[in-house]
Amino acid sequence: MSSRRKFLANSSMLALGGLALQSFNTQNFSGIITGAADQINIGVIGIKGMGWANTMSILKIAGVNLIALCDVDQSVLDDRLKELKGKNIDTGKIKTYKDYRGLLDNKDVDAVIIGTPDHWHALIMIDAVRAGKDVYVEKPVGNSIEECRAMVAAQEKYNKVVQAGQWQRSQQHFRDAIALVHSGQLGNIRTVKVNCYQGWMKPAPVVADSAPPPGVDYKMWLGPAKTRPFNSSRFHFNFRWFWDYAGGLMTDWGVHLMDYAIFGMNAPVPKTVSALGGRFAYPDLYQETPDTLTALYEFDGFNIVWDHAMGIDNGNYGKDHSIAFIGNNGTLELDRGGWQVIEEKRSEKKVSVPRKTPTDNGLDKHMENFVQVIRSRKMADLNCSIQTGAHIATVCQMGNIAFRSQEKVTWDKAGGKFTNSQLNKQYMMAPYHNGYKLPKL
Structure with a gap:
């Protein structure tokens, strides 16, 4: 994995039908250099709701760096970049996209979070593992039974880490x-x-x-x-x-x-x-x-x-x-x-x-488990694999x-x-x- 500057966040999340994002103090994010092998660069696709809550959670983990954001709504992208600037984060290092395929083409991205509407989950997850990315995909993982089967088959074929967003696990x-x-x-x-x-x-x-x-x-x-x-x-x-x-x-x-x-x-x-x-x-x-x-x-x-x-x-x-x-x-x-x-x-x-x-905090623990498995490559340690989610x-x-x-x-x-x-x-x-x-x- 490429060496990047990481952000460490120490804030809490609240549950309400999903987990609602609380406001963060600007002191919650700090830049710390760690070993290159520990760095995980993430891109997030769909950042309006849970995609953003997931992002804020995973950024609490040492060695995780946000380098790419994708959303079809430019106003959402603008709002998220403004939020990050308010936390004293250098957004100049974060690339933005309106088409997820451009984000997947970014070779510096190691893992993606998918927070789009449900009907996009299957296609983006399959394209992501094909592109060599590990994936955290929001629930429900598929919008049909056949989509669920295709997602499982893709994970097994490309052998990438895929965690389903059922954080209660x-x-x-x-x-x-x-x-x-x-x-x-x-x-x-x-x-x-x-x-x-x-x-x-x-x-x-x-x-x-x-x-x-x-x-x-x-x-x-x-x-x-x-x-x-x-x-x-x-x-x-x-x-x-x-x-x-x-x-x-x-x-x-x-x-x-x-x-x-x-x-x-x-x-x-x-x-x-x-x-x-x-x-x-x-x-x-x-x-x-x-x-x-x-x-x-x-x-x-x-x-x-x-x-x-x-x-x-x-x-x-x-x-x-x-x-x-x-x-x-x-x-x-x-x-x-x-x-x-x-x-x-x-x-x-x-x-x-x-x-x-x-x-x-269930979401934080779920993200910790995801990152742990990205680093260990021990798929059996996932708390909610794509097989379970499907x-x-x-x-x-x-x-x-x-x-x-x-x-x-x-x-x-x-x-x-x-x-x-x-x-x-x-x-x-x-x-x-x-x-x-x-x-x-």
Whole structure:
């Protein structure tokens, strides 16, 4: 790796539907020279939301240098450079791009962070590993089951480090809770209930199409998605609520929360999935994905229930999100604020644990793990490999497919597809447009 000046940041992040970036004191970044072999030069593609939170987190690690930024919105690039200057960082050493391919051509970039809308994740990740870069890709890793498979195949072919952005995999209290689940103390677990009630999340109003804002390369933003006139209520954060670009709350928060349900139960792809819901909370706002959804996942010996609602905070256990492993001896309730075990009074082997709260920052730990593996090249040490990210994204996509098709979908484990051939044809692959194609690997 090339020798570069590194920046060390010592600031905190807060969680709110992702991790919201706090303001940084200008003293938080300091230039320190370290050995050339320790230096990792990063480029970041998509810097409006989590892409920037990820950047601020990874820059806390010694020997990590930001040398390239890419975004289709010039105003976002300008704002980020202004922020960095405010921290006394020499932005003259940071190259900027509006087309990610230019960034990938930069031979000085060792690793990239992908923080674009979901429909771009697969193509950029595959192009990045082809270009010899290690990759941190935001969740959900793919916007379709076939994209997830292609991403795994690309990592295996090019043997690059690829960490999925499911940062809870690195936070200690989540790991401690799952260790108790795996210990067997809860007894037979027949049901896991995953609750996601997000009162603050709200689609944008219905507005007229318009010209893109000055400085926005809208054609590049669309990429493989269907060409449509620009609409401000489909842009930036609100892309989440449209099938062209994402999968709604199921693939936004669901990838985080279903991840731990699947991890706790060591669960494969489900046998069947059923789902019901709709646009019940905000029928007059601009969205396609359901604001209210319940999905039932069937496995051998247990079920997982997913339940989400926008515009409401009061979910199970009085939480706006939770994962509950309901066992014969007790129920373990887990969320970003901690975990506890509530005893089952009828059990002879009662188990209870008072609430445990977090002691670390999950995103920071996740970035530390990513950098550690870049340096060690020990892929098995990744806390959330692309294989893990693809598995969870596939499970969440299945919930959306059950909702969209209004069918109880059944999975053919041997064939790796649905038993209904029409579902395979219609939903396994996100449609690609504008000359883009998903590479065959």
